Amino acid sequence: MESKFLYLSLLLSITGLLILAYVTETIEPPISKTADIQSFALGKNVHLQGNITSIHRFDGGSMILTLGDAAGEIKVYLPYTIASNFREQLRVNTSLDLIGVVELYKGTLEVVVENHNALGVCE
Numbered sequence: 001m002e003s004k005f006l007y008l009s010l011l012l013s014i015t016g017l018l019i020l021a022y023v024t025e026t027i028e029p030p031i032s033k034t035a036d037i038q039s040f041a042l043g044k045n046v047h048l049q050g051n052i053t054s055i056h057r058f059d060g061g062s063m064i065l066t067l068g069d070a071a072g073e074i075k076v077y078l079p080y081t082i083a084s085n086f087r088e089q090l091r092v093n094t095s096l097d098l099i100g101v102v103e104l105y106k107g108t109l110e111v112v113v114e115n116h117n118a119l120g121v122c123e
Contacts, residue, residue, distance in 0.1 A: 036071070042103065043101065044101070045100070045101055048096075048097075052066065052094045053093075062077070062080045063090070065078065065096075076098065077110050086121060095121070099119075
């Protein structure tokens with residue numbers, strides 16, 4: 001009888017972990033304003049919408065964008081693997097919808113986009 005409970009609890013645990021893994025990949029954080037992003041958000045995902053106000057392209061292919069909304073501006077880092085997919089679409093005044101992780105770089109908060117599915121260019 002104990003072995004049945006052991007197998008049942010193991011099955012329920014694995015099922016719960018699979019559901020949790022699926023849900024964490026599909027849930028998006030609520031849309032934030034750039035001014036709301038403070039140091040307490042370090043390491044957390046944020047969802048931003050705004051317009052590109054400036055672009056800096058690095059020799060290696062990565063980019064730093066300045067994203068502005070009605071509340072202010074924040075730097076957004078796109079690694080080469082993501083920037084290369086959007087190189088032709090990204091221009092000043094282009095509207096973006098993105099999800100990224102808040103990080104600290106040289107004392108300044110920035111958002112790092114880690115997945116090309118987390119960046120949307122609005123036409």
